[in-house]
Amino acid sequence: MSGYIASLVSVIGINMILALSLNIITGFCGQVSLGHAAFYGIGAYTAAYLSKLGVPLALTLPAGAAMAGLIGIVVGLTSLRVRHDFLAVTTMGIGFVFLGFVRKQKWLGAELGISGIPAPGLDPLVYALLIVAIAGLVIVFCVWTKRSWMGFAFDAVADDEDAARTVGINVPVYKLTAFGIGTALAGLAGGLYVYFARIILPDTFDFVQSIAILTMVVIGGSGSVWGVVASTIALTLLPEVSRAASDYRLLIFGAMLILVMRFSPGGLAAWARRYLARRQAA
Amino acid sequence: MTTLARIDDLHISFGGVAAVSGLSFAVNAGEFLAVIGPNGAGKTTALRMMAGILRPDSGRIFFDDQDVTSLPAHARVRLGLGFTHQIVRPFYSFSTIENVMLAAGHRRTESPWRALFERSRQAARDKAAAILERIGLAEQITKSPRSLPLGQRKRLEVARAIALDPRLLLLDEPLAGLSSAEAATMADLIRTLPALGITVVLVEHNLGEVLRVADRIVVLDAGKVLAEGPPAEVMARADVREAYTGVV
Numbered sequence: 001m002s003g004y005i006a007s008l009v010s011v012i013g014i015n016m017i018l019a020l021s022l023n024i025i026t027g028f029c030g031q032v033s034l035g036h037a038a039f040y041g042i043g044a045y046t047a048a049y050l051s052k053l054g055v056p057l058a059l060t061l062p063a064g065a066a067m068a069g070l071i072g073i074v075v076g077l078t079s080l081r082v083r084h085d086f087l088a089v090t091t092m093g094i095g096f097v098f099l100g101f102v103r104k105q106k107w108l109g110a111e112l113g114i115s116g117i118p119a120p121g122l123d124p125l126v127y128a129l130l131i132v133a134i135a136g137l138v139i140v141f142c143v144w145t146k147r148s149w150m151g152f153a154f155d156a157v158a159d160d161e162d163a164a165r166t167v168g169i170n171v172p173v174y175k176l177t178a179f180g181i182g183t184a185l186a187g188l189a190g191g192l193y194v195y196f197a198r199i200i201l202p203d204t205f206d207f208v209q210s211i212a213i214l215t216m217v218v219i220g221g222s223g224s225v226w227g228v229v230a231s232t233i234a235l236t237l238l239p240e241v242s243r244a245a246s247d248y249r250l251l252i253f254g255a256m257l258i259l260v261m262r263f264s265p266g267g268l269a270a271w272a273r274r275y276l277a278r279r280q281a282a
Numbered sequence: 283m284t285t286l287a288r289i290d291d292l293h294i295s296f297g298g299v300a301a302v303s304g305l306s307f308a309v310n311a312g313e314f315l316a317v318i319g320p321n322g323a324g325k326t327t328a329l330r331m332m333a334g335i336l337r338p339d340s341g342r343i344f345f346d347d348q349d350v351t352s353l354p355a356h357a358r359v360r361l362g363l364g365f366t367h368q369i370v371r372p373f374y375s376f377s378t379i380e381n382v383m384l385a386a387g388h389r390r391t392e393s394p395w396r397a398l399f400e401r402s403r404q405a406a407r408d409k410a411a412a413i414l415e416r417i418g419l420a421e422q423i424t425k426s427p428r429s430l431p432l433g434q435r436k437r438l439e440v441a442r443a444i445a446l447d448p449r450l451l452l453l454d455e456p457l458a459g460l461s462s463a464e465a466a467t468m469a470d471l472i473r474t475l476p477a478l479g480i481t482v483v484l485v486e487h488n489l490g491e492v493l494r495v496a497d498r499i500v501v502l503d504a505g506k507v508l509a510e511g512p513p514a515e516v517m518a519r520a521d522v523r524e525a526y527t528g529v530v
Contacts, residue, residue, distance in 0.1 A: 144398075144401075145398060147401060148397060148398050148399070148400060148401050149387060149390040149391050149396075149397035149398075149400040149401070149403075150391075150394050150397035150398040150400075152383075152384055152387075152391070152397070152403075153384070153391040153394070153397055155373070155375065155376070156373055156376075156384055158375075159373040159374060159375045159376070160371055160373055160374075162335075162367075162371065163367075163371040163372070163373060164356075164373075165335075165354070165355040165356045165359075166333075166355060166356075166359060166364075166365050166366075166367070166371075166443075167359065167384050167385045167388060167391075167442065167446065168356050168359035168360050168385075168388040168391065168392070168446060169356055169391055170354075170356050170357075170392075170393075171356065173393070173394060174394055177394040
């Protein structure tokens, strides 16, 4: 595997963890989040800061995930008070608060971010394989969750919170669980990114990044594990196969969002289900 | 007869207007109790406070001798206090049987972590299928609730509540919007619930069906109890007829 391929595989793996983490919050549990990049950033900054203090990767990655998860649960508390578009605006605000904070903190490098991050102590190829292995575990976890009674209860909360209460589901606890797991996994992705890039800048975790993650979820099919996996691979590779696609990445992502919303609101997963149903009927 | 539930001096106001003021009554174990009254009497509000959907401004609610006033709705469900909505609220993204399965497996969703390690749905499916069969929806199990007519959606709502194994079931106008034939079928169906060990509190406007199926009636007027007792005895009272029909 060349260095370029190892790098590409690493980026796909990190994006996959990131998109699947948002899918748990938005796709499984129905809680809109437009500030997910903040948790990616919290994990990244935590891991980067600790790594520069000499803390090994085996501890910085869990620390980044834990920090993002804890803050995610606090942010999740807002989901107990607001719903739908109000929650979307609130989570968007969280993203801006995060950026506003790190840009002013000299101990976090302010506008210049954190550079000179130590190498993970692994060959780039081995590190890429580690990312792929973790992404694989996250896929297994998501599939398991979706098929478990936790996934069943998440579906109910996403469908109708008030009806979920009348079947005995503790809606606030399930929402906080989704936020806790989803943001912790985003923090884990942030930690993995730190050792991959060896430099982090505040802009890496801005609103555009949050929308890019959401695009992967929506195009794949909100709530579908395999749809999100497929869309993450496709959307990460797209800028690599074409220079034009790279230059116009945001334009293409935006156009794809509009087309998916217009023609297949359930994303690739819904389209695939309809296609298979038609084939079975024929 | 033992008391299963009791509400004691409940008060609640919306925007300064008292919907329920000083409401008290008891529900006996195993009975079929109907709560009736004119529009605005506070029937649905009382039921929603018993279910934990509304929090009273003051007063206490007891279930099985436990003060449940401060418990949220989901916790009351787990104690055995079921509730059906006046306007049906199935999970539209689920099939009919999945709606009932989620309720049938309610012990598995008690906490997210327990739910994460519970995967088998067969027992819940079997229980849900049996309930749907008994309630007359066996042919609809794979259908979306969207495709069901209102009468069948109302039955689905009751099926979902039964699947929770409630000891007390609060039914909020389950006959509303149904044709007279559908209402009679539904009333016959819910009349069988006490025989299954489920005590029923029914809020309903359809007086004909209420008088046919209830063991006891509580009449509300202006947020408090006007009368209570056996249906024939209560309906013979002049003050009840005046409050309910406006005619002495």
